[in-house]
Amino acid sequence: MKKCKATGLAVMAALAAAIGLILSGCAGSKDSGKSGAVKEPYRVGAVIDISGSSSSLGIPERNTLEMLRDKINAAGGINGHPLELTILDNKSDETEAVLAVKKLIDQQKVLAVIGCSSSGPSMAMIDTVQKEQVPMISLAAAGKIVEPARERKWVFKTAQSDAVTVSRLVSYLKEKGLMKVAFLYMNNAYGDGGKQAFLEAAAAAGLQVVDEEKFEATDKDMTPQLTRVKASGAQAAVIWAIPPSASIVTKNFRDLNLNIPLLHSHGVGNQNFIDLAQGAADGTILPIGKLTVADQIPDSDPQKKVLASYIDEYSKRYGSPPNSFGGYAWDAFYLLVDAIEKAGPDRAVIRDRLEKTRDFIGVSGVFNMSENDHNGLKEDSMVLVRIEGGRWKLLQ
Amino acid sequence: MNLSEQLLQLLIAGLTVGSIYALVALALVTTFNITGILNLAQGEFSALGALLASSLCTAGLPLAAAFAVSVLAAAVLAGLIERAAVHPARGASGLTLIIITLGLSISLRGLALLIWGTDPVVLPAFSKGGPLYLAGAAVSPQSLWIIGLLAVSVAGLHAFFELTYSGKAVRACVINRTAARLVGINPARMSLFAFLGSGALGAAAGIFIAPVTLATYDMGFMLGIKGFVAVIIGGMHSTGGAVLGGIILGVLEAYGAGLVSSGLKDALALLVLLAVLLVKPEGLIGTVSGRKV
Numbered sequence: 001m002k003k004c005k006a007t008g009l010a011v012m013a014a015l016a017a018a019i020g021l022i023l024s025g026c027a028g029s030k031d032s033g034k035s036g037a038v039k040e041p042y043r044v045g046a047v048i049d050i051s052g053s054s055s056s057l058g059i060p061e062r063n064t065l066e067m068l069r070d071k072i073n074a075a076g077g078i079n080g081h082p083l084e085l086t087i088l089d090n091k092s093d094e095t096e097a098v099l100a101v102k103k104l105i106d107q108q109k110v111l112a113v114i115g116c117s118s119s120g121p122s123m124a125m126i127d128t129v130q131k132e133q134v135p136m137i138s139l140a141a142a143g144k145i146v147e148p149a150r151e152r153k154w155v156f157k158t159a160q161s162d163a164v165t166v167s168r169l170v171s172y173l174k175e176k177g178l179m180k181v182a183f184l185y186m187n188n189a190y191g192d193g194g195k196q197a198f199l200e201a202a203a204a205a206g207l208q209v210v211d212e213e214k215f216e217a218t219d220k221d222m223t224p225q226l227t228r229v230k231a232s233g234a235q236a237a238v239i240w241a242i243p244p245s246a247s248i249v250t251k252n253f254r255d256l257n258l259n260i261p262l263l264h265s266h267g268v269g270n271q272n273f274i275d276l277a278q279g280a281a282d283g284t285i286l287p288i289g290k291l292t293v294a295d296q297i298p299d300s301d302p303q304k305k306v307l308a309s310y311i312d313e314y315s316k317r318y319g320s321p322p323n324s325f326g327g328y329a330w331d332a333f334y335l336l337v338d339a340i341e342k343a344g345p346d347r348a349v350i351r352d353r354l355e356k357t358r359d360f361i362g363v364s365g366v367f368n369m370s371e372n373d374h375n376g377l378k379e380d381s382m383v384l385v386r387i388e389g390g391r392w393k394l395l396q
Numbered sequence: 397m398n399l400s401e402q403l404l405q406l407l408i409a410g411l412t413v414g415s416i417y418a419l420v421a422l423a424l425v426t427t428f429n430i431t432g433i434l435n436l437a438q439g440e441f442s443a444l445g446a447l448l449a450s451s452l453c454t455a456g457l458p459l460a461a462a463f464a465v466s467v468l469a470a471a472v473l474a475g476l477i478e479r480a481a482v483h484p485a486r487g488a489s490g491l492t493l494i495i496i497t498l499g500l501s502i503s504l505r506g507l508a509l510l511i512w513g514t515d516p517v518v519l520p521a522f523s524k525g526g527p528l529y530l531a532g533a534a535v536s537p538q539s540l541w542i543i544g545l546l547a548v549s550v551a552g553l554h555a556f557f558e559l560t561y562s563g564k565a566v567r568a569c570v571i572n573r574t575a576a577r578l579v580g581i582n583p584a585r586m587s588l589f590a591f592l593g594s595g596a597l598g599a600a601a602g603i604f605i606a607p608v609t610l611a612t613y614d615m616g617f618m619l620g621i622k623g624f625v626a627v628i629i630g631g632m633h634s635t636g637g638a639v640l641g642g643i644i645l646g647v648l649e650a651y652g653a654g655l656v657s658s659g660l661k662d663a664l665a666l667l668v669l670l671a672v673l674l675v676k677p678e679g680l681i682g683t684v685s686g687r688k689v
Contacts, residue, residue: 050514051509051514052514055514055515056515059514059515187659213658215653216661216662218618220413220416220605220608220609221409221412221413221608221609221650223405223406223408223409223650223654224406224409224410224650224651224653224654224658224661225653225654227402227405227406227409227654228402228654230402230405231398231399231402243516244516244610244612247516247610248608248609248610251608254526255526255527255534255536256405256527256534257526257527257529272515275518276516276518276610278518278520278521
């Protein structure tokens with residue numbers, strides 16, 4: 001009994017010493033010799049699709065956020081305040097996303113939220129952040145996440161909206177004289193958003209959509225849908241999906257020997273798509289952020305420097321180059337850091353600063369936000385690429 | 397592409413997907429008939445087999461060797477699970493056993509998630525070269541492999557049950573466990589064999605379909621569900637019914653998506669399931685259990 005007590009005391013003493021050490025260590029590193037006392041950390045949350053059907057998007061985003069958090073804290077934080085970033089996994093599920101964002105707001109009292117990776121969960125979180133008045137920066141594509149802007153006061157996003165991507169594709173189709181088009185999309189918020197934007201833009205440009213097909217994110221065989229495309233007499237096919245279903249439909253497309261041009265959305269802008277399609281991706285044309293072809297864009301491009309440093313840092317830490325999705329996270333992170341730096345720990349002021357973002361050179365493009373545009377990217381933020389021999393080739 | 401070519405193309409797509417469902421259904425029915433357990437973890441053996449084969453292939457093993465090792469590993473795992481989780485609870489009610497397999501399914505999926513992560517992995521197609529053409533419809537060689545595996549499995553199981561002594565012993569267990577024990581058959585051993593066999597069959601199915609569907613840690617869940625629906629359509633007590641149910645389900649999905657609307661794919665299949673349950677609850681090829689004796 002006596003011995004037990006003695007051990008207990010020793011453990012407590014050791015713990016106290018350890019805590020003391022950690023505290024002094026923190027103070028030393030984070031304060032970088034300014035005023036002495038540790039400043040209150042700034043809390044920021046992220047809800048990312050780390051597992052589940054959108055994990056190919058979420059994992060590079062999480063990696064990027066973790067890398068940037070460490071980088072900024074090593075450099076002394078935001079105005080001397082360490083940045084505390086909590087990243088939660090929404091399992092690619094709408095309900096999980098809402099639970100996660102409520103947890104971040106109620107328990108962590110975060111200043112702002114980054115996320116989600118895909119459109120469905122992002123849409124699901126909007127009600128909560130609007131009600132709680134917390135700025136949110138989504139990394140997903142669907143335009144309706146930030147539109148109409150007056151109903152989305154607190155919501156911003158960094159991925160190019162569907163309208164931007166679509167106009168790139170439609171002008172390409174028109175230029176090549178491919179006026180009869182089949183449109184295939186995955187049955188979720190991303191696919192629906194793409195469909196709406198594409199149908200509008202196509203009608204405006206005089207393109208005729210001869211066939212519309214949808215498939216589930218978990219489907220393993222899209223031959224039936226493609227059979228209809230083949231029968232429809234379309235001159236080109238546009239697919240709005242993300243891997244793995246985007247890869248499977250591309251494989252089916254080649255197997256069916258459909259000899260028409262195949263265009264994808266920016267949702268397939270990662271190496272994963274090419275690997276999973278096992279060679280079928282060759283010849284596919286898609287609009288994409290400049291990151292993927294950073295080595296092929298001219299030096300005069302304003303984004304060139306940002307792109308090069310992001311690629312360099314990410315590859316060093318994770319051993320593989322980043323992709324556009326990680327780029328969306330990079331933009332969201334620095335847009336937010338930028339706003340917090342100027343605004344301080346006040347949600348409303350941070351929101352106002354985000355809306356006033358001008359000429360912010362990011363990975364996905366040059367951001368110019370406004371009251372009516374909470375995305376801030378224009379058509380020039382994207383380039384068209386063709387996949388050749390498993391690599392991205394800039395299309396002139 | 398005219399209508400008859402379209403119909404043929406859809407039929408081929410349906411047969412491929414249907415064969416996948418049928419393989420899972422076959423394994424489910426075999427286990428159920430021998431042990432009385434509806435093994436909800438059946439799909440997980442397919443996932444584990446496919447993931448393991450993909451890893452071995454990436455590591456440089458030839459496809460055939462990767463296949464053999466993975467099937468063996470899945471069979472051993474299934475056997476171990478039977479001994480560790482099912483055998484000790486053999487006296488429990490059917491519901492308890494089903495819940496045990498549900499727990500196993502979740503654990504196995506978690507294990508796969510830990511080892512392989514969330515990204516899908518690929519497995520090369522078994523034979524090189526593009527699709528073959530049959531009256532204007534494209535048939536990918538892998539589809540033929542899948543349909544072939546189904547045919548071989550059905551033939552193999554049939555031969556085992558009808559022609560071998562052990563097969564007859566198994567059938568005796570199915571008909572009456574107590575009577576089988578009285579004539580010297582050990583039902584506990586039969587249960588182990590059932591799990592070994594269905595583990596191997598599940599893994600083989602998973603590996604055959606992986607070049608088409610890609611392999612993910614959670615692919616087993618959906619496979620299990622579709623296999624289960626196929627079993628319900630076809631009947632719990634017949635291997636023929638399981639195969640028929642799987643193929644009907646696959647073809648219906650293909651025609652539903654290809655002819656009616658891609659949005660109606662799953663709805664159509666479920667409507668057929670409902671109709672079967674209402675009109676012929678014992679399944680299309682079903683006998684009410686216990687009346688055959």
